[in-house]
Amino acid sequence: MADSLPLCPECSSEHAYEMGALLVCPMCGHEWSPAEADAASADADADASAGDAAVVKDSVGNVLTDGDSVVVTTSIKVKGSQGIKAGTKVRGIRLIDPVNGHDIDCKVDGFGPMLLKSSVVKKV
CATH class of the missing domain: 2.20.25.10 (N-terminal domain of TfIIb)
Structure with a gap:
């Protein structure tokens, strides 16, 4: 033994x-x-x-890195506003340690700073 x-x-x-x-x-x-x-x-x-280093992949399997541009693939409800529509382009993302499943920190035009899940974006 x-x-x-x-x-x-x-x-x-x-x-x-x-x-x-x-x-x-x-x-x-x-x-x-x-x-x-x-x-x-x-x-x-x-x-x-x-x-x-954890590898973060988008909804179709592309590897994401800091500074990438992505497109939102599904409409996202945002509390207190109309929400983010599918097809919205987000530039200059920053990858972070996951917070409640959200692993992308970014600034969305018209909404401001926001956390997104990599499963709802696609690399451009």
Whole structure:
């Protein structure tokens, strides 16, 4: 038996045990192979060494970067005004850490500063 077994990938319990060729978590009942755990930890190490930069993609899968121009793909209701219509162009976006799912900080003409979700815009 190994000195230290990996945490359960489902519930992060430290009480995993070996059963034949599998690892088992008694807390949630999840079963996984040690090869999966090694691959997952290698992927996590690679992601950590990449600088922890999250890739933000628009509604069609294009990668967004700071300063890009985007077009709103669906009409957005804005409290206290008519809203933002589909097809509105937004220039000079800034990517931020997600706040309630909103990961774009921008200034929309006629509305002012606003947070948008990347799922409702398309890169121009």
